[in-house]
Amino acid sequence: MTAGDLITRDGQLEWRGTLLGAGTAYGWRALEGWLDLPQMRGGDIDRPGQHGAFPGQLLAQSRTITYSYVISARRATRDQYAAALERLRAATTPTENPDEEPLVIRLAGRTWQALARCTRRLIPTGLAYDTGYVAGAVQWVATDPRLLELPGYRGSTTLGAVDAGGLGFPLRFPMRFGASARGGAITWANTGTAEAWPVWRIAGPVRGPSITRRDTGQALEFDPDWIIPAGQIVEVDTLARTVLFVGSNVSASDRLFTRGWFSFPPGREIQAVFDSAAPSSDSRLSVTVHNTAM
Known part of the structure; x- marks a missing residue:
C-alpha cells in the first residue's frame, strides 16, 4: 500500500x-x-x-x-x-x-x-x-x-534515432543540413503553482549520457568517456542534488561534469532531451515528477 x-x-x-x-x-x-x-x-x-x-x-x-x-x-x-x-x-x-x-x-x-x-x-x-x-x-x-x-507523472524515452543526413540533388529550398533526431525527449507540463524538481533515472548501457532542457539549454552532462553498464541504473535527484546507483547507493556525482540543474516551472510545458556520447538502442531515461504547490 x-x-x-x-x-x-x-x-x-x-x-x-x-x-x-x-x-x-x-x-x-x-x-x-x-x-x-x-x-x-x-x-x-x-x-x-x-x-x-x-x-x-x-x-x-x-x-x-x-x-x-x-x-x-x-x-x-x-x-x-x-x-x-x-x-x-x-x-x-x-x-x-x-x-x-x-x-x-x-x-x-x-x-x-x-x-x-x-x-x-x-x-x-x-x-x-x-x-x-x-x-x-x-x-x-x-x-x-x-x-x-x-499520483506523480512517470515517463520514459530511449535515445533519439538519427535520420540520414546530407543533401539531395537537384537542390530545393529550403535546404536541410545534417541529421535530425527523432525521439529521445520527454515533455511534461506542471499544473501546480511552484517549481517541480524531477528525479531522473538513466538505465545502461550508455556512454556519456546527458539530459538537456530544450528551451533554456540547461544540461546535466556526464563524463563522455564514462559508461553506465547494462543492468545498472543511475538516479539523479535534482532537488537533493544526488547522483546514485540504484540498489547500492554508490555515488556517481564525480562523473557529472556539467551541473545545470533544472526544474519544471509551473504553468508551462517543458521538454527534456536525452542524449549520449555514443548511440545505444538499449539505453533508457525515465522520470518521476509531481505537480507542485506552495
Whole structure:
C-alpha cells in the first residue's frame, strides 16, 4: 500500500495508515497551514544612507499543518470511542527515527502530499472526555514546504534515432543540413503553482549520457568517456542534488561534469532531451515528477 491509498473522498487525511476526517471517527473541524503560504525568510540588505533595501532572495520556511478534530461517543459506542483515541495516540507517537513521513490530504478533488513529522497532539481530558467527547488537534511540521500532487507523472524515452543526413540533388529550398533526431525527449507540463524538481533515472548501457532542457539549454552532462553498464541504473535527484546507483547507493556525482540543474516551472510545458556520447538502442531515461504547490 502506498501513501494516500486509503483516501476515498474530499476532506480526508491519511497519516501512518490511519484515516482522519470525513467518514471517520475523527470529524473535521479545521485545517490550518495546508493552503496557507508558509512563513518566509528574506535576504534583503538595507541600502546604506538611503531609504529601503536591496531585494534579496525570498524563500519559504518549514510548513506547519494543524488539523482540529472531534471524537464523539454520540456517533459511536463507548468501546469505539476508546479505540479511536488509542489509534490516534499510536499514530502520533514519535519514533526514535528523525525521518519525515507522508501526510496526504485530499481537497477539491485533488490529493496532495507533504513529508512531515508529528510535533504536537492535543487530547483534552476535562469533563467532556469522560462523557465521550474530545475536541483536539494534531500538528505536523514539514521541513520542505512544497506539496506534491498524487499520483506523480512517470515517463520514459530511449535515445533519439538519427535520420540520414546530407543533401539531395537537384537542390530545393529550403535546404536541410545534417541529421535530425527523432525521439529521445520527454515533455511534461506542471499544473501546480511552484517549481517541480524531477528525479531522473538513466538505465545502461550508455556512454556519456546527458539530459538537456530544450528551451533554456540547461544540461546535466556526464563524463563522455564514462559508461553506465547494462543492468545498472543511475538516479539523479535534482532537488537533493544526488547522483546514485540504484540498489547500492554508490555515488556517481564525480562523473557529472556539467551541473545545470533544472526544474519544471509551473504553468508551462517543458521538454527534456536525452542524449549520449555514443548511440545505444538499449539505453533508457525515465522520470518521476509531481505537480507542485506552495
